[in-house]
Amino acid sequence: MIVSDERPVGKRVMLMGTCLCDAFYDEAAKATVEVLEYLGVTVEFPENQTCCGQPAFNSGDWNASRKVARHTADVFAGDLPVIVPSGSCAAMNFHGNLLQFEEAPEEKINSLARRTWEVMDFIRHGLGVKTWPGTFAEPTRIAFHRSCHSRGSNSGEAILELLGSIGNAEIVPFGQGEQCCGFGGTFSVTFPHISGRMGTLKMDHILDAKPDILTSGDMSCLMHLTGLARAQGRPVRHCHAIEILRDTLPVKS
Amino acid sequence: MPQQIDTYARNISDEKQHSVIDGSSAGTDKRYKALHHDYGDPNPLRKLAGAIKDHTLHHLDEYLEKSEKALTDRGVHVHYASTDEDARQAILSILREHGVTQLTKSKSMAAEEIHLNPFLIENGIDCLESDLGEFIIQLDGDEPSHIVKPIIHKNRRGIAETFLREGIAADYNDDPETITRRARVHLRGKYMTAEAGITGANFVCSDTGRLVLVTNEGNSRFGMAPNKLHIALVGIEKIIPKERDLSVFLNLLGRSATGQQLTVYTEFINGPKSANQADGPEHMHVVFIDNGRTDVLASNCREILRCIRCSACQNVCPVYRQASGHAYRSTYGGPIGAVLSPILFGSRFPELADLPKASSLCGACNEVCPVDIPISDLLLRLRDKAKREEIPSEGAIPMSPFATLATSPSLWRTAMTMSKAMNHLPIQVAPIKPLQDWLGQRTLPESHGGDFRKWLKERRR
Structure with a gap:
């Protein structure tokens, strides 16, 4: 890349x-x-x-x-x-x-x-923003899924640094973080079994870490992962990392 | 319709799959520890190794000539084989010349590629695999499913049963050390009666003509020590310019393959035994094999010839882990196989054109490759090749309607807004096969088609 x-x-x-x-x-x-x-x-x-x-x-x-x-x-x-x-x-x-x-x-x-x-x-x-001026009202455990398309680019580190600097935020690591979620776009359609297994394994690792929020820089991964998790009866709160930046900003008076 | 590899993965036994997942995950962890412990950031080393290989491939004709000369100077007979059949015949005629009826063979992917074993056996030559994994494969009449750990798909219980069945052991015992000791006793006897040893080669140094072999079992040494003839079957891409380049490759190979700083044995073969050596083969032949490699060199996927067969890409690949190497229907499985097999065995391209699709394009293979092969780019180029050659693909979603929609902005906007209707339709039962394949395991989020654009317009008002 x-x-x-x-x-x-x-x-x-x-x-x-x-x-x-x-x-x-x-x-x-x-x-x-x-x-x-x-x-x-x-x-x-x-x-x-x-x-x-x-x-x-x-x-x-x-x-x-x-x-x-x-x-x-x-x-x-x-x-x-x-x-x-x-x-x-x-x-x-x-x-x-x-x-x-x-x-x-x-x-x-x-x-x-x-x-x-x-x-x-x-x-x-x-823009050179090193710390994010946001705070969670409560201590919040964030599981960050590092999407594969951020491999070899600076995005993964950027997300970790920015989210990690938010008040009350704790980035919780989970097992086999380097493994793909299995979405892969059309791959998830033409390889439904493998894609589903990969996603289920990923969700197992993520849920083991007991996060309050699952986030990523790619909604496609989250669509696949949370779609699987919902169908398996284990929904998880999730959003794009940029939403966390927005939602932790001080409310304008 | 799911693709073949997906169906294979669906039908694999739990036992086999656990073996593959455990073995490959362990391989990935060991690699990471060994490489990053010693190098911190191994990327510059990987890039250097890739550059050396690239340079060699660009000047392969020169380095091949140099290697031939250096080998010949050492008293080695050099042969060239264009095809798998040429290689088999060359080896058979060398063996016949020396009246060989029994030999041992150490592990060689090139030999797997040309199906040397069954060929020699058909021709009346008793050919014994001396690598423990390959030995077990041979006993079971099975196929290797991994480059470095050919029996990654097996477990010790199955192996203990094989040993009992084949009379290698008198009783059932699945303790790994006992299994190894029993194999050792059996193999040692065979080494002493063999008349020739066949090996591959990990590297051929074109400046000195020395062959380098890395093993963990020492079996190739045993294969050479007691007999008179050594034949090495070597892919033409195994050449490196200078012996000093080994400092890069040997440091990467062991760590990437098995998480070892060096493999237990690193053999430098100087040619046939010299007058003052007590033993070793008196005759040595090197058979350089092309078998599609020059076609690969001429293709837009030539980077794959940098491969030093470490298996790191197999270990880390989530698709390989789910499907096993056998799903790839050729000598090479996993990401390396998904690129190499369809183009190396060129006439099989239509039949193997599905292999490059067996990837979510996650790029984990690129990151671990010790010679910096951009594997996922090559997978994409092969997908393009398959489409251009109009090779039918199971379950493929036609993309021209998508392209029409995505280049017609007003149609696109309408479609987005309309997609909200899906929220009120029973799409779970819509007769659209790809959608059903997807929804079989997942729920789809609610459509918010066009909402962002509407929000933005109102915000800007």
Whole structure:
């Protein structure tokens, strides 16, 4: 995974809301806007955005995924940072796209790759926020699922540092943290048994740690994990890490 | 329709699966401890190793020539085999030349790849596997399921039963040490009567022509010491430029494979026995095998030829752990196999094109690879290749409707808003197979389609 060393930083950004937040997890997208605005950042939301194209890319249909990637690159044209509340969609922009255009690179695709930040990475390393000025009302145990698409990027460490700095927060470790949750997009459909087993194992480890909240930088992992857990009769409170940042901020008077 | 590997995993016995999960998890833990204890951050070393291998592969023709010359200077006979059949025939004719009827063989993935054992046995040569794991595989008529631990899928109870059944042991005893001692007694007798030893090689140093073999059982030494002929079957990608490069590779190999700083035996083979040596083979042959490797070199997945067969990617792979190596239907299982098998055995690509799909693309394999192979990128390139070659894929979801939707913004927005209707529909019984496969084990969150966009508009008003 290659994250550009020259990613732009600024107080005006474009938000890539992700299809999953568009369809299910509006709270994560709202929290992204609210947290960025709290930090003095102006957030633009290009209306014509859809999806990063990852489902087609991972399926091997690169003709289809290149079409979607070109659309996305057009929608986010310009020189503003592109902020994504998902390690997975961000990695599609700065890694997957380069792979599927490696034989015939396109400048707009490269430009999108250079400008893309996963939101927690942006807050920690782009804006330089080291500690989060938030507090939980009660001591709160947080299980942080480090999504695989943040491997090789700075997002995992950024999330740990920011969440760990919240008052009353305790990050609780759990077994085999390096193992994938088993979602993998279309993988969870074409490999339902293995995907389900991987997710169940992951939930076993997570629940052993008795967290109050399960969080991640990727709602896709949480959709799969909590979908399994609910069906197994062991629901767990969960949200995107950016929601924790928002929800622990002091209430404005 | 779930893919083949998923179905295989579903039907695997609990016993086999526990063996695989326990063995591979232990391997991952040991690797982590050994590597990070000694190197803190092993990434620079992994990258260096990858770069050395890459350099060698870019100049493979030169290094192959150099190796041949250095080996020949040491008195080694060098052969080249383009295909598996060429390699088998080359080995058979060397053995016949020397009138060999009985030999021992140490573990070699290249030999597994060309199915050397059954071939030699068919041709009347008694060929005994001397690696303990491979010996048990041979007794059971089974297939190895792991590169380093071929019997990772077995447990000691099954092995004790095999020994009893095959007359290796007079009674049932599943104590691992007893099993090993019994195998040792049996194998030692065989070493003394064997007329030749076949090995693979972990490295061939092109500057000195020395072969390097790493083992933990010392079986290849035993295989060579008492007899007159040594044949090494070596993939052409095993060459390294200089002997000093071993300082990088040996430090990575043992730690990545078994969590050992070095394997118990590291053998440097200088060629046939010299005049002042008491024993050792008088004749030594090296058979360099291509068997699809140059095709891989010409492909966009050539990085996979850096592989030093450590099995770290198998151990860490969550899909491998669930499915076992046998699910991959070829010599190499797990992530390395998912990339290598479909392209190494090129004519089998259509049949093995599902292997690269058996991954959530989590990238754990990339992180542990001692030669820095970007395995998940290669899996993706092979998925693209399968699609371009129009190879049918079980259960694949057609992606062109998705692409149409995702490039039509107003249609997309409408679809998002409409998706809320799902909240009121009995989707649990909708006749959509992929949805059912997914919902079979999970619940779907409530649709909030379009809510964020609506919220943002109101906020900006």
